Amino acid sequence: MDGTFHRLRVAATRAETERATSLVFEVPEGLRETFRWKAGQHVTLRFHLGGEEVRRPYSVSDKPEGGRLRVTVKRYRGGLVSNHVNDRVAAGDVVEVMPPFGGFHLDPDPRARRTYYFFGAGSGITPLFAMIGSVLASEPYSAARLAYGNVDAGSVIFLEDLARMEEGSDGRLRVRHVLSSASRASSPAPWRRGRIDAECVADFINEHPPYAQDTRYYVCGPGGMNTAVRRALLDIDVPDTRIRMEGYGPVEPPDDSVAGVAAEATVRLGGATLTVPVAAGQTVLAATRAADETPPYSCESGVCGACRARLRRGRIHLRARMALTDADISRGAILTCQAIPITPRVTVEYD
């Protein structure tokens, strides 16, 4: 991945709901290739707020096929960046943006004939919306089914866009709203009330059985929903290899139960090998940066996976691990921004 930030002008903003705003960036001709994205990938935005540098990953919320580089940011109570974007950023402003990357993406194949099941909640719709657009644009033989959870109709991001896409899709797209506190007069009437839980997943698939038998499942919601959806899918014998997930939003509190020890870390980075001291409780990423090196990183909260590396020797504790699956971890993958050595010598190798 390309870890450089580029200064991009905000071409337009659009209020999606009362609490979510989209920013569309102008990508100069010379950066088109650099900023080419796959549906589902994210960009990292960097701001300097209150004298502090802050970075946040946001999914590109438009399809790559003719879409524009756009992020959609939902406000969180006390969220430093999300409130700044919603309150302050306007068309014409310049924002620092790192080029798109990320392993949660959908690569359309024009000959393929698939059924895509999308499970999303809240701002988890953003990568899924790009993916749905991509399937409709690039896979004429495939179908997409979306179960989309929100609090009420007023908080549904892309409500009208999705309705219009469904209408014009000749049955290829079906959108089903799941609202947790919908009033009786809710418009549109939800497909069901409540949350996207195991029962909802099973009913959704029973009511929308695969149209094509090559099925794919993409899940993007808060951590708890992702776990529930995955478990529900595995429970009805969906092979794990067909499921792709990404978490978002306020991260679960980090696991600080392990103190860590002072250690010497051998870091293999871009062909060079260096040795850096790590203080007790310090992360491998922080120690490497303190040595004036420039390892890849983005969100510093274990969500995005930009700082991913492989543990070659020693043991570490991961404070958070949202960007990794159990299978990744069993193969030695770590997130250096969350990795605290618990043995005096560790060796990590960046991808």
Place this chain on the structure above:
Amino acid sequence: MPILPVEAYTSREWFDREQERIFSRTWACAGLAEDVAEPGQHVSVQAGLNNIFVVMGRDRRLRAFHNICRHRGTQLLRAVGKTQRAIVCPYHDWTYDLEGRLISVPDRERQFPGVDLDCVSLKKASVDLWRGMLWVHPDENAGSIMDWFGEVEPHLGPHEVDELAEYPKGRTEHTIKANWKIVVENYIDGYHLAHLHSGTLGMYDHSRIESGFVGPHFAFWEPLAPDYAENVEKNSPYPLVIPAEHAGAWVPMLFPGIGLAETESTWSLFHVNPISPDRTRVVIRTRVATASSWAFARQAARSRRFWTRRVSGKFEGHGDDPMASGDFMAEDIYACEQQQRSLRSPYFEHGPSSVGEAGVREHQELVRRWVEG
């Protein structure tokens, strides 16, 4: 000059080669989608040399496997039925899950000491649903079914096949004493329609046929005869399955031997299964509009007058004479069997082929290429 020799229609050697090189290497129809409609249901189908079964998992996704136990090769599942989450071989109770993985072997430690059984899996095949039909391909990596049907699809009818319902009495099976290619050639011969079926298929306008091969598939369309078209809402024998302004008949022959008859009032599958060089089984299944029996009765009553004047046997005669039956299927079977019989005569030779029979020649050419290839 005939494209295929007489032996192509009579010899075991040709038959075996077709089974191997055509029917074992193409997408095969395994029935209608509703045959496997609930988790646990399965069907098996013989596709050339391969027996393949299709089973639906609890995620409502279809899986297809070669119907061969990885132990001694016993066929695992019989024609149709219901299984739970596992597939058990009747011979030694080897058990597989719905991903095909071997999950249980009785008395494993004693009977297979030191043998690694963890990587033993059923051999996968490909499966998909297309146009309301189940399709299987023996190759796990066959790719998208649209690589095979994508090009011909726009030449098929505007029917929403998934929304039609099977009419159980419309399911018939016919064992025809003729080679499968004779049956297929008869299906795609546009020249015979106005003649063999002069009394039975007059509701279509054979002078306006549009037909031809699209890749390996034969596309065919003809409009309704003008007097039928004029009042088709009243005169259709069943409730219409497509809007009256689109009424017509799409009668493609998909390769190899999967005919469809998509008309204004019915949708039928005409599945040609080779049994031996001179025996072919045709399975016909029909879907009609999803409507009440009252709606069907009313439509039958409204259209009765039109049809009594319209359908007759080609010849006068007794009811058991196919040429007097007023049934176009009986007429076709009669013609196919007569033709097969003549192939045995030392005096048989191919005659000139008409413009309307171009499809027949192209089908022979297609078969020749696949068999030689």
